[in-house]
Amino acid sequence: MSPELIRLHLSQLKKAIIKSETNKYADNRKQEYHDNILTLFERIDSLDFSKCSISELIHYKYIIDFCFISIEFLDNSILTVIPHEIVYCLEKALSDWDDTNKYIIVISLSNDLNGFWFNSMLSLKEIYYDIFKADFSIFFKHRLIQITLPKYLSQDYLANVVLYHELGHFIDQRYGIIEKLSSAISLTNIEKIHYGEFFSDIFASQYIGEASNYYLHYIAHEAPDSESHPSTNSRIDLVEKFLNGKTDPILDHLKDATFKITGKELKDRRKIIKDDDFKAFIPTNIVSDEELHSIFEIGWRLWKNPLPEYSDKHIGEFDKYRIINSLMEKSISNYMVVNKWNKHVPH
Secondary structure (H helix, E strand, O other), rough: HHHHHHHHHHHHHHHHHHHHHHHOOOOHHHHHHHHHHHHHHHHHOOOOOOOOOOOHHHHHHHHHHHHHHHHHHHHHHOOOOOOOHHHHHHHHHHHOOOOOOOOEEEEEOOOOOOOOEEOHHHHHHHHHHHHHHHHHHOOOOOEEEEEEHHHHOEEEHHHHHHHHHHHHHHHHHHHHHHHHHHHHHOOOHHHHHHHHHHHHHHHHHHHHHHHHHHHHHHHHHOOOOOOOOHHHHHHHHHHHHHHOOOOOHHHHHHHHHHHHHHOOOOOOOOOOOOOOHHHHHHHHOOHHHHHHHHHHHHHHHHHHHHHHHHHHOOOOOOHHHHHHHHHHHHHOOOHHHHHHHHOOOOO
């Protein structure tokens, strides 16, 4: 580690910073966060690295990395390829579990076709924000929830049900649910990891039923237990038990721990809408958040089953795929517009 290498890294960050300065955010919280990153960059850029020790240079490298990742996710959050409608649905689910307005869901794209994941670095690593406040007098009000999805599936409303599972990982780590449960019932390291996956599956199914199971069954078909995940069949089975009101030792532990730690229940939150409009090739009228989430179940139900309404019109599989995705997108978008309108119109 040398001052020259830190300066190189900082110059690379400056290039990204300059490019990001024209970003326009619909969410003022993102703009405030972005402004803080710019201020942080300016403070670091003014330092004399030739007077720093090796440990100090490593310290600053981590901060520059933090800035890079923040800019990457902020840049991606304004791209037209990001599924803003799905982010909106995730934000609605998030608000059921956190009403602080502190956390902002941001999406980045991966070239990995199975690249769905959550990273806690920007949202839950408070040590960074403590350093920014102590060393640079910069106070961040908000945190970015980093969720990554495959670039080629960015507008796929069927596959992106997996993002509810990724949000579940954030909720688990935000409250330390599995960590505290593990201490209470003495889970092994692998069991703790498996419980984390089970929790995220159940969390997602509260909103979208078995929809994430359908895609899980495809991308992890018959996968056995591993160090990182429980078997696919056990995950699907636990979700089915949850949705059907059946008991299971793992499920009982998860439900009990979640309520004790968060004061909120793992429960079926769905209000499933009819699919008549989609069959008639028109977006459906959503009237509540519960109905909003169920749009993903409707899309999957129509995709999985033969539809006379589509076959009678000689609509092939690809066109069926495009139509269902388009109807899901438009239905959510219409609900977003109506909600925004209602907030600004006096009743």
